[in-house]
Amino acid sequence: MASSTGDRSQAVRHGLRAKVLTLDGMNPRVRRVEYAVRGPIVQRALELEQELRQGVKKPFTEVIRANIGDAQAMGQRPITFLRQKRAERILQACGGHSLGAYSVSSGIQLIREDVARYIERRDGGIPADPNNVFLSTGASDAIVTVLKLLVAGEGHTRTGVLIPIPQYPLYSATLAELGAVQVDYYLDEERAWALDVAELHRALGQARDHCRPRALCVINPGNPTGQVQTRECIEAVIRFAFEERLFLLADEVYQDNVYAAGSQFHSFKKVLMEMGPPYAGQQELASFHSTSKGYMGECGFRGGYVEVVNMDAAVQQQMLKLMSVRLCPPVPGQALLDLVVSPPAPTDPSFAQFQAEKQAVLAELAAKAKLTEQVFNEAPGISCNPVQGAMYSFPRVQLPPRAVERAQELGLAPDMFFCLRLLEETGICVVPGSGFGQREGTYHFRMTILPPLEKLRLLLEKLSRFHAKFTLEYS
């Protein structure tokens, strides 16, 4: 087995043998995994926080984590109802009446039924079958599970999966780990990050030369791009998937996060069913949801689910088997999911407070989405599409050629160089666009809209000023 140079020199210095498990000898697929949302920038942010605690002087007094959609870490108070649980009903459905017992691997039956009723209400009465609902450890877990099912073949028959660019890097990371082929389709930045079916055709046609495309992933509302798909767009995507025989994965974890006037969330399930034959009864679809986003932002509980539609029954059994190896999703997260999908009814005593809290959170997010777009678009060299939904802006930044050269000298992506400098000088932690994918020669970053409104305003202005200074410095 090959041993890395570092290991070899260490071995020589200390008279040690090389490790059994080295960087060179380890799983090459795992090495290829990248996940920018928690990459080197966040690593550095942690170090800076430590330095601040140790009293090291910095040009800022705190690190602002605008890198990840973590509402409660940004000071959002938990929704009261979600913390004053309908405990008795849920505990009755638990083994031993305790959150401390395993549930069945697909999740507590009562909660699967509540999820199905939630989906039916959301989709205007279109039926949902609890047996097609599988609870998961956050949405990520369910997305990985469905992707695992799809991966097969070798060489030119390897499974290809179409993903948007920019994308949420769970997709690229998982495809790398599974050894599947990532097939990029580009969202159209000039049209507010719209998904264009002509671009899907281009991507698919090219991919067929070297792999077997079998699935299409859509993120709606978009992460990191914040667009909300129109109903027409969703119909066109479904028609495309059906004609090209692609399994559809609809990442709909931001379904409650729609802010722009004229934008509305349409679930892929609802649109598919309303399209009727031949689509409704045949197009295979998996739709994912989570407790981590929306108005609740309960990330730490790792609650989520997938609803599968038109999935082959034998494959569905295989999926359940695969889930059972990990025993069950965390039961407190299942309980929380139940509260999210069964909010208080108008006749419930907690209704008024719940509605008020929920609306307050969503109204503030809408204001912050608007503010972000405004402030960034006033800054020379920064342009920002409307944040129609989700929790992020993904502005494009002009970087001067000398900054790009300097980054290349340092072996960094130019936007990584920009974001690292931003972090060092302002304490603001955002994620470089290169971690999500972007058109060659363009540079972006992802910033959450989650900090409290007045703080967010200061951050946006500080960031814009930093960009101006950075541009000047390298011009």
Place this chain on the structure above:
Amino acid sequence: MASSTGDRSQAVRHGLRAKVLTLDGMNPRVRRVEYAVRGPIVQRALELEQELRQGVKKPFTEVIRANIGDAQAMGQRPITFLRQKRAERILQACGGHSLGAYSVSSGIQLIREDVARYIERRDGGIPADPNNVFLSTGASDAIVTVLKLLVAGEGHTRTGVLIPIPQYPLYSATLAELGAVQVDYYLDEERAWALDVAELHRALGQARDHCRPRALCVINPGNPTGQVQTRECIEAVIRFAFEERLFLLADEVYQDNVYAAGSQFHSFKKVLMEMGPPYAGQQELASFHSTSKGYMGECGFRGGYVEVVNMDAAVQQQMLKLMSVRLCPPVPGQALLDLVVSPPAPTDPSFAQFQAEKQAVLAELAAKAKLTEQVFNEAPGISCNPVQGAMYSFPRVQLPPRAVERAQELGLAPDMFFCLRLLEETGICVVPGSGFGQREGTYHFRMTILPPLEKLRLLLEKLSRFHAKFTLEYS
């Protein structure tokens, strides 16, 4: 893409196209995954429960789930201290002071430090570094992560992993999914399921003909076999791993579950460190622990951790990266783990009650372990090794040749046939030995010792009587 026969005929009947994702076309590695603890027996148990609820007459009134180590589902009350949390201290360490925020991917730093101190106390003061502790979603999650790192190569250079037979099927399932080679070493049933280093040599030697063995998994106390390894045995295993250049995985989730007089838990970490050079500073080791077992049995929270020892620093970074793709372990599970590793001190007000509850649970488990061995060994055709630790008996059953033939006609493993009949006639749900692995021609089942003592006695007697009747029926 090939389509299964079922799909084709269905397609013909309904004028439908074949699915994109079919049993034939799906990930072949996922198809090869097997996980008996939640396999067809448990599926059938669920159906039987439903039938009982619907009033279908059965020769029993309830299904007894003796298939899985789920203490609270069996009526064990949660330890009071674990539900009256030291909330403030833990919440202070959470983002936004809320369990609803993500933690860093390796787990909350405060809790990693508490885990390190727990390990130090457990191991008589041998230092543990919090930076080598990674919290996880139950122990399973961490075990899969470490195995993922190890998998590489193709054909004759594919990674081989030595696992005990009988084993906990997480190992076989994960190796199948990762495409690694499972290398079986047999525990010695005649010597109370002892691990014999000569058998490790045999297994390794044979495996080297067709793969590259890189890791050795040990489960101590044993699951499903209940043996507790002696210190001498652990030393011999470490020497073997060192000489043969194998990464050691020590599954120590039952470290609090030791019952037999003369048996004692020795952690691999402690023994390794006490062996001194060249082992202590070089042998790579990952040790796993969980909140799901022990005296606490908090399965639903999915808390756990891995401590890595002598792991290559670059590989450790890769492991952290891989964990970060899934964001973080469930935070309520992290909080619970903190309470498990930081129990009340003698000066704390909750100390007396905590100790009393803990000791009561462990004393009852010890009595149930003894009872199980006694009752089974009194039954003709059943022999049961002492349950020295963990939560299961794994008795050997004689099955008459005609029963074996009948099973083969039905396409079932003989012990699966026995366990299915047992379930149908008595409602007792246990797992066939074939799901764990056993020597060719021998038959076993795994049964938990968790039901309350008097109920367990009735179950053991009922099961023994059923075996006698079954034997008579097929003789």
